[in-house]
Amino acid sequence: MNLALKNEKQAVKPKLAARRELFSLSGVHFINDLMTTGLVPALLPLYKEAFNLNYFQAGIILFVSMLTSSVAQPIFGIITDRNPKTWFMPVGICLTGFGLTASGYAPAYWVLLLLVGLSGIGSGIFHPEAMRGAYMAAGTARGTAQAIIQVGGNFGQAVGPLLLPVFLIATGLHGLGWFALAAIAGLTLVLSVMPWYRRSLAENKARQKKIIGRNHVAGLCLLTAVVILRSWTQIGVAGFLPFLYLHQGIALKYGDLLTFLFLGAGALGTFIGGRVSDRISRKWLLFSSMAVTVPFAWLLPHVHGVLSVIVLFLFGFFVLSSFAVTVVYGQMMFPKNIGLVSGLMVGFGIGAGGIGATMIGWLSDLYGVTAIFGFLSLLPLAAALLSLLLPSERSLLSSSNET
Known part of the structure; x- marks a missing residue:
């Protein structure tokens, strides 16, 4: 940093x-x-x-x-x-x-x-x-x-x-x-x-x-792409996790509880990630959260028992630890358009993730539910690589008097 x-x-x-x-x-x-x-x-x-x-x-x-x-x-x-x-x-x-x-x-x-x-x-x-x-x-x-x-x-x-x-x-x-x-x-x-x-x-x-300075259009477009990839990962897991557990012989009612665990861990990650971002670089926190998510996404269909619960919790925690970060980061890029940025980061990203889940369902029909989780591990990897291209906070602060 x-x-x-x-x-x-x-x-x-x-x-x-x-x-x-x-x-x-x-x-x-x-x-x-x-x-x-x-x-x-x-x-x-x-x-x-x-x-x-x-x-x-x-x-x-x-x-x-x-x-x-x-x-x-x-x-x-x-x-x-x-x-x-x-x-x-x-x-x-x-x-x-x-x-x-x-x-x-x-x-x-x-x-x-x-x-x-x-x-x-x-x-x-x-x-x-x-x-x-x-x-x-x-x-x-x-x-x-x-x-x-x-x-x-x-x-x-x-x-x-x-x-x-x-x-x-x-x-x-x-x-x-x-x-x-x-x-x-x-x-x-x-x-x-x-x-x-x-x-x-x-x-x-x-x-x-x-507020003076200009909006960073390219930066916001890249950040929106990162948010969509993260949303595809989150919604893909939340939507298809019960099917994965049914495939592994786990009853649906337990699969629903594990889905709640995944989403609850994401809420905890959102809170902690947001607090930490007030003290460290938001760009590197975003990159780290996406990069750390990759191994847990890949491990999820290959582990069982208590280990699968631990992996699922950590997956949910890290994949959404950048949720609040991306909203604030986007607001820094478009400081005069808070509503637009919030709509893109919170609304459009989730909506696009739901549309992406339709494609994930199509791929599941072709290759099976277990194989699709390997595909899901590539999404946060792509998001991590894209986040490296984002403008630094210092460059955003220097182009505006907003602090």
């Missing part, structure tokens, strides 16, 4: 500017992602049975959810960069909750798609403004702030599948009506931070006008 950059980071002790508001936003992020990327994929078997769908029609449900909640986020980010809208967060969480709960009572398949899409749009509206809130609450601890808010979303994604066997299998789709309470809790948290958020937007608008 560059010694001057290290000394510069150590000279400013990382400190959050608005801790309470940041944790509130993290709680809303948990609820939002629980009701979208956490639950919708897990609900596909129930939707399929209730509407007598084939696998293609069930896949369309997931496609609509990802398209509206993830891929559209950069679009909402561009809109809010030009004119931040304080009402986007409360409206977003309300749409997310209404779409999910109402889908349990949909009378027809096309209505189900409409409601799932509405829920996804709510999530797409919510994310860019929530990430802007985390940016303003960060103070000098940007990595820590992003880690806190992203861990909320990561745990929401991890907990969602656990609710299926615990709750929804017993209640059926009508049990989704209870998630209206979760939406109300999310709305309450959002409303509690709105006075602070309005004040901070006014202060941040004045500060943004003072």
Whole structure:
């Protein structure tokens, strides 16, 4: 790491500017992602049975959810960069909750798609403004702030599948009506931070006008490619791990628990990686996290018993230890476009990962589930190599007065 950059980071002790508001936003992020990327994929078997769908029609449900909640986020980010809208967060969480709960009572398949899409749009509206809130609450601890808010979303994604066997299998789709309470809790948290958020937007608008320098377009494109490769790895493992364990003779219910372990380890890695990035080079932390992931990705289908649990945990930890890092890194490249960057790093990357999972499924049909994990080990390797081409933090800082 560059010694001057290290000394510069150590000279400013990382400190959050608005801790309470940041944790509130993290709680809303948990609820939002629980009701979208956490639950919708897990609900596909129930939707399929209730509407007598084939696998293609069930896949369309997931496609609509990802398209509206993830891929559209950069679009909402561009809109809010030009004119931040304080009402986007409360409206977003309300749409997310209404779409999910109402889908349990949909009378027809096309209505189900409409409601799932509405829920996804709510999530797409919510994310860019929530990430802007985390940016303003960060103070000098940007990595820590992003880690806190992203861990909320990561745990929401991890907990969602656990609710299926615990709750929804017993209640059926009508049990989704209870998630209206979760939406109300999310709305309450959002409303509690709105006075602070309005004040901070006014202060941040004045500060943004003072930022000089240019956006680093090539750097952001490379970083987006790294995020997509990481997302393909994460979603590929989370989606096909149960099939790997079924192939090895492990019951599906245990496979779901191991998937939760993988995603939970990723949430822990997100938090620790974000905190560490406030003190060391984000570029080298990103490279290291991707490089260290490679051997665990390769080992996973070849180990069994306790060793497989250890390998899976470390795999999940390292592959997502750069999650918060990439958001902050992207914000350094486009300091005047926080919403756009957040949409690319958080939304588009995950959405593209879901599309990539379709290709991984096709390869699994051709070569088998075990062989596909060898392919997955190449993705973080490619991401590590691409990360070496990213601009250094020192060059980004020197082209802007943003610190």
